[in-house]
Ligand code: HEM
């Protein structure tokens with residue numbers, strides 16, 4: 228087939244798989260940075276109700292009076308929302324591409340994993356779980372529309388009410404989702420670095436260690452507050 | 463050795479295909495995998511059955527024609543080409559499943575033979591340098607740092623076998639394309655067309671219905687030539703550079 232002609236229709240590289248991956252990597256990085264800040268905020272639960280509620284309140288005043296009250300928060304939320312939407316759009320597009328590249332009818336009868344990690348294996352369905360969790364999480368702790376244990380104006384009390392032992396299923400779903408986030412980050416951070424062109428053979432181990440390290444810190448950091456409530460260390 | 467083979471049989475592109483089971487006795491551990499298939503085909507021919515079609519040429523690991531998926535691994539359990547794999551890598555009594563490369567971009571022609579023309583078209587799109595012909599320049603006219611030369615030569619060992627695509631869960635050909643982009647991009651002769659090359663090759667790759675890379679690493683793990691995974695990062699750097707310069 229060496230002399231066969233090239234296809235006529237030419238795609239543009241701005242919409243290529245590599246460009247989509249880059250969009251996914253950049254938006255993913257924004258979300259990771261946000262998660263780290265969010266985790267730091269959550270850990271203030273261990274400094275007591277005043278510190279935690281004060282911190283939550285100060286986010287609303289950030290940039291004030293340069294920005295209107297809540298202004299910073301809303302800019303922040305828009306950036307996050309845009310990132311999530313772009314990230315999911317790219318993920319779904321690439322998912323569909325992968326399915327077209329090897330349709331279900333062409334799957335191998337025998338398939339062996341040689342190098343692929345569990346975290347890379349769970350990126351897509353794990354990502355869907357994470358998205359569902361984010362929706363639940365916002366309804367629970369931000370808008371308080373879902374309020375196991377009672378509504379409250381104090382973010383601290385919402386948290387403490389929500390993760391009481393009798394709502395073990397809330398805690399369980401939370402724990403599983405945070406682990407899903409951790410797995411997503413384990414592969415996602417490595418993949419984002421490789422997509423952005425940072426990988427070199429002699430760095431590959433280090434990049435994977437960075438991804439694993441951040442994933443572990445984020446996972447543990449998000450698990451501590453609710454588990455502390457469930458086990459009565461914070462009330 | 464006694465071996466049970468489950469081999470993918472497919473009469474042509476439109477046939478659905480199925481796994482057929484054959485038993486082989488007296489297989490020598492010193493046979494190569496392809497010689498074992500030759501023995502099977504002799505037997506099938508004598509029994510008036512259609513022999514199994516499989517691709518091969520050099521049988522010394524340099525042409526890239528012979529790839530098949532053996533027990534779920536591209537080129538089988540050793541990191542080499544199928545023709546360089548020997549039956550001593552299997553045990554007496556083993557059942558071995560042999561399937562063709564699976565990708566929309568590699569349609570099955572017959573049995574284990576796939577059409578890898580899509581690779582040729584990626585090369586045609588940009589995997590070359592344009593140079594006026596004439597007498598060869600002096601070998602030392604153009605000094606190249608040793609690490610660059612080494613990297614270019616390592617990438618140049620890619621034989622276009624397609625194992626990377628076969629093993630990739632996304633059926634992406636990134637490792638192949640990245641090997642070519644790295645090979646030419648490390649050398650002075652590759653510079654004039656460097657920014658345009660990566661764009662053209664990626665566009666052709668997407669056109670051919672290969673999937674997108676998600677840095678899983680199955681490709682580099684099965685590559686018989688040990689093309690490193692980081693060539694993919696080099697391709698991404700080149701592509702993002704080109705897009706930044708408006709070469710899209
Ligand atoms: C807290 C939310 C999320 C964060 C922090 C996050 C982070 C990341 C990062 C950093 C990457 C790597 C980008 C790259 O490969 O270059 C990634 C990849 C990916 N994400 Fe997310 N993501 C999130 C939510 C989601 C959601 C909701 C989905 C569901 C559709 C999703 C699906 C994917 C997929 C399919 C990949 C590509 C996997 C791969 O590269 O193999 N992510 N994510």
Ligand code: SF4
Nearest residue numbers: 620621623624626685
């Ligand atoms: S990169 Fe390796 S596996 Fe892929 S075509 Fe080249 S030699 Fe084969």
Ligand code: FES
Nearest residue numbers: 521525526528545
């Ligand atoms: S037949 Fe040439 S590489 Fe195997």
